[in-house]
Each structure stands twice: as structure tokens, then as C-alpha cells.
Amino acid sequence: MPYRLTVLGTGYLGATHAACMAELGFEVLGLDVDHSKIERLRRGELPIHEPGLEELLQRNLESGRLRFTTSFEEAAHFGDVHFICVGTPQIKDGYAADVSYLDSVVESLAPHLDRECLVVGKSTVPVGTAQRLADKLVRLSPAGQRVELAWNPEFLREGFAVQDTLRPDRIVLGVASERAEKILRDVYGPLGEVPIVVTDYPTAELVKTAANAFLATKISFINAMAELCETAGADVRQLSQSLSFDERIGGKYLNAGLGFGGGCLPKDIRAFMARADELGAGQALGFLREVDAINLRRRTRAGDLARELLGGSFDGRRVTVLGAAFKPNSDDIRDSPALDVAAAIARQGAKVTIYDPAALDNARVAHPELDYAGSALEAARDAHVVLLLTEWQEFVSLDPEELGAVVAARNLVDGRNALDAEVWRCAGWHYRALGRP
Structure with a gap:
């Protein structure tokens, strides 16, 4: 008999996992304590923007393979495999998760687990969390030792989450028994031939944080080179292109610009450092402090470039910011570099207007002090400087003459190195970009 799956937590990760597992043919029950979110999901409405996911959600609701609930008791009785997909944000007064x-x-589900089942953590956690939760499950569950835990980290990229779930580049299984391994191999069997790494809890926990730390380091490395290029008069795009031909380095995540943000990389590298400190190994990850600092400095520098174009002051000037999400194809504004720069410029006396294709509603809630527009041209009307801070294709495809016709001055900061500098300069724009002459 096929396993029945529950997904506990229906945020970005949970909603994606639930819809994709149903698409693979499983009966899936999603759970959340947020009643309004569950009602929206039942109607086939996503609380997030993720390409392709809403169609998947609606198709599997209609098929009956996917349902949603707010009852832990119902979830416990329904599921053979329970996936935990809740968030692990940064604590308010420190770096830890x-x-x-x-x-x-775990405390809400465990008292209802009265038969053999597998609980699978997918959240990004400090190393050591899985064993603690495994012990708690056994202690709190009526079924005791028949309730097992596995750790199965996610590697989703926002904007590509459906693709990354249905066509993953690897699957990591942190298990404590052959039984748990077999169940998860069966669950992921419909995906076909995918590399599977079977390991222990600590290694599975470290894989995700190590991957994010490596990506953050690579991004901050090229942004550190951008800082050097600015002082030396060199071009970081040409430098990056030259490095990318070295197969030991590669070109992915080697694009200089405003840096990383979002709900994963920033908080995960900080939590990684905090946990290393707790384990007495903080010195091993000391370099991540500079990775974080380089990333934040790029935001300050983007504002500096805009101010330089305006003769040294934002006071009374109209500024357009194109982008609010931390990356394109997402409405996620968590630790968004674009919004961070926009708010900083506004504090210096500018009148800032923002446009983003998907993230305006979220941005308005987070920054009601800023102005918002319904299109790029509307946002740019009478602007003294335009900053491209999220590289949506809509912005990359902008016509410099059409945009130039509505602005007060043709000043442009390309915070993502996404535009052809010569095309914009030939159209009369004063073009500046991070790491370029």
C-alpha cells in the first residue's frame, strides 16, 4: 500500500513539497496552525509567488490527492510519513536559529502518534537538533520506539522550487535505521534516477548550512573583487568572465552586484557561526563574518553611487527603485537588499518610489514610509536617478529611450550588473554599476 504523507507547515517549503508530492501520486495532507492560510490553500490560492506552483496546487486539489487541515490529530491518524517544513528564523537578539x-x-504531533511512522525534518537547523527531536518524539509518542526520525534537508531555489523538487540534483537522507532509509527511497522513487547520499543526522544537518555558506562565500568573494575593481579602475564583469573559464571555479554565483538576501543565506550563515561558537569551533567559521560584512557593504555602496550621480545629496530628489523582492521570480522581501537600499536612501531625504512585479504588497507592509507604483514607467516619472536593484527580466528588457522620456534626469545605477552599459550610455544615460569603471 502506498505511503500517505503529511506536510507540517505550509509556507514556501511546505506548500511546494505538499503540491509536488501529490503530483508524484501520493495522498498528501498539509497542516498549518494559520487558519486563514489553510482556507486560502483549500481554495487553490498560494500565499507566496512561485512560478508553476499554483497550477500544481489547483490540479492536485481537484484530483483529491491533496488536502489541508489545522488538526494535528487528523494529520497523525492520516500519515505514514510526516514531513516537518516549518521555518527556523534568526533569533531577535543574536545570530542563532x-x-x-x-x-x-513535535510537541503537538507526538501525543497523537499511536502507530509506527516516520517523521522527516526538512527544515534548516543547527547541527545536533535532529537527535534531540528524535529523543523527544520517542518520549512523547504513545508508539514510543516505533516512531522514527529522519533528516532530509531541502535545496530549493526561490523561483525554481517546483523544478528543484521534481528534478533534484541530489537527495540527502540522514537516517538512523535501514527501515527509515527504505521508506524514503520508496517515497522519492517516482523521481527516477537521482543521486542519493545516505548519512547520519549531523552530516545531513550540516549539508544544507555548508552549501549555503559556500554559496554566500562565492558571492561575497566576487563582490570583494568588485570593491577592489572600483578602486583600481578595473571591470569586475570581465574579471568574473575570465575566472569562470577555470573549471575549478566555474561561473555560477560569480556575478558581482548588490549581494544576497532572502530568508535563507543571511540567517543560515549567521546561525552556522553561532552553532560553531557553541560547539567550541567558532574559529573554523570566522571567515563567514567577513562574508556577511562584504555582503552588507555592497548595499551601502549602491546608495553611494546614486548619491554621487546627484552631486552628493539626496535631499529633495526623486529616486526610483526597480525591485523590492530579494531576487527575481519571487515576492520574498526577507532581508531584501533592494528594500534595504531604498529605505536608506529615503532616510537621507529622498522621495523614493518603488516598483516590483510581484512583491509590492509585501513591501508596502514592511515599508509604508516609501511610495509605490504600478509599473516601471510610472515609478520613474520625474525621477532624478533610477536604481535597478532586482534583476527581473522586465527590467533587463527596458527600453532606455522609453524610460528616458519620463525621467527628470538620465542617471542610472545598475545594482545587479544586468544591463548593457554601452546601450544605456549611447542613449544618454549616466550609467554606474558596482565594480565597473
């Missing part, structure tokens, strides 16, 4: 949502799920 807040794992209270994980504990809450």
Missing part, C-alpha cells in the same frame, strides 16, 4: 517552531510541531 530559532528552532521553537520545530519543537512546537
Whole structure:
């Protein structure tokens, strides 16, 4: 008999995992304590923007393979395999990860687990969390030792989450028994031939944080080179292109610009450092402090470039910011570099207007002090400087003459190195970009 799956937590990760597992043919029950979110999901409405996911959600609701609930008791009785997909945000007063949502799920689910089942953590956690939760499950569940835990980290990229779930480049299984391994191999069997790494809890926990730390380091490395290029009069795009031909380095994540943000990389590298400190190995990850600092400095520099174009002051000037999401094809504004720069410029006296194809509603809630527009041209009307800070294709494809016709001055900061500098300069724009002459 096929396993029945539950997905506990229906945010970005959970909603994606639930819809994709149903697409693979499983009966899936999604759970969340947020009643309004569950009602929206039942109607086939996504609380997030993710390409291709809403169609998947609606198709599997109609098929009956996917349902949603707010009842832990119902989830416990329904599921053979329970995937935990709740967030682990950064704590308010430090770098460590807040794992209270994980504990809450385990404490709410465990008392209803009265038969053999597998609980699978997918959240990004400090190393050591899985073993602690495994012990808690056994202690709190009526089924005791028949309730097992596995750790199966996710590697989703926002904007490509459906693709990354249905066509993953690897699957990591942190298990404590052959039984748990077999169940998860069966669950992921419909994906076909995918590399599977079977390991212990600590290694599975470290894989995700190590991957994010490596990506953050690579991004900050090229941004550090951009800082050097600016002082030396060199071009970081040509430098990056030259490096990318070296197969030991490669070109992915080697694009200089405003740096990384979002709900994963920034908080995950900080939590990684905090956990290393707790384990007495903080010195090993000391370099990540500079990775974080380089990333934040790029935001300051983007504002500096805009101010230089305006003769040294934002006071009373109209500024357009194109982009609010931390990356294109997403409405996620968590730790968004674009919004961070926009807010900083506004504090210096500018009147800032923002446009983003998907993230305006979220941005308005987070920054009501800023102005918002319904299109790029509307946002740019009478602007003294335009900053491209999220590289949506809509912005990359802008016509410099059409945009130039509505602005007060043709000043442009390309915070993502996404535009052809010569095309914009030939159209009369004063073009500046991070790491370029």
C-alpha cells in the first residue's frame, strides 16, 4: 500500500513539497496552525509567488490527492510519513536559529502518534537538533520506539522550487535505521534516477548550512573583487568572465552586484557561526563574518553611487527603485537588499518610489514610509536617478529611450550588473554599476 504523507507547515517549503508530492501520486495532507492560510490553500490560492506552483496546487486539489487541515490529530491518524517544513528564523537578539517552531510541531504531533511512522525534518537547523527531536518524539509518542526520525534537508531555489523538487540534483537522507532509509527511497522513487547520499543526522544537518555558506562565500568573494575593481579602475564583469573559464571555479554565483538576501543565506550563515561558537569551533567559521560584512557593504555602496550621480545629496530628489523582492521570480522581501537600499536612501531625504512585479504588497507592509507604483514607467516619472536593484527580466528588457522620456534626469545605477552599459550610455544615460569603471 502506498505511503500517505503529511506536510507540517505550509509556507514556501511546505506548500511546494505538499503540491509536488501529490503530483508524484501520493495522498498528501498539509497542516498549518494559520487558519486563514489553510482556507486560502483549500481554495487553490498560494500565499507566496512561485512560478508553476499554483497550477500544481489547483490540479492536485481537484484530483483529491491533496488536502489541508489545522488538526494535528487528523494529520497523525492520516500519515505514514510526516514531513516537518516549518521555518527556523534568526533569533531577535543574536545570530542563532530559532528552532521553537520545530519543537512546537513535535510537541503537538507526538501525543497523537499511536502507530509506527516516520517523521522527516526538512527544515534548516543547527547541527545536533535532529537527535534531540528524535529523543523527544520517542518520549512523547504513545508508539514510543516505533516512531522514527529522519533528516532530509531541502535545496530549493526561490523561483525554481517546483523544478528543484521534481528534478533534484541530489537527495540527502540522514537516517538512523535501514527501515527509515527504505521508506524514503520508496517515497522519492517516482523521481527516477537521482543521486542519493545516505548519512547520519549531523552530516545531513550540516549539508544544507555548508552549501549555503559556500554559496554566500562565492558571492561575497566576487563582490570583494568588485570593491577592489572600483578602486583600481578595473571591470569586475570581465574579471568574473575570465575566472569562470577555470573549471575549478566555474561561473555560477560569480556575478558581482548588490549581494544576497532572502530568508535563507543571511540567517543560515549567521546561525552556522553561532552553532560553531557553541560547539567550541567558532574559529573554523570566522571567515563567514567577513562574508556577511562584504555582503552588507555592497548595499551601502549602491546608495553611494546614486548619491554621487546627484552631486552628493539626496535631499529633495526623486529616486526610483526597480525591485523590492530579494531576487527575481519571487515576492520574498526577507532581508531584501533592494528594500534595504531604498529605505536608506529615503532616510537621507529622498522621495523614493518603488516598483516590483510581484512583491509590492509585501513591501508596502514592511515599508509604508516609501511610495509605490504600478509599473516601471510610472515609478520613474520625474525621477532624478533610477536604481535597478532586482534583476527581473522586465527590467533587463527596458527600453532606455522609453524610460528616458519620463525621467527628470538620465542617471542610472545598475545594482545587479544586468544591463548593457554601452546601450544605456549611447542613449544618454549616466550609467554606474558596482565594480565597473
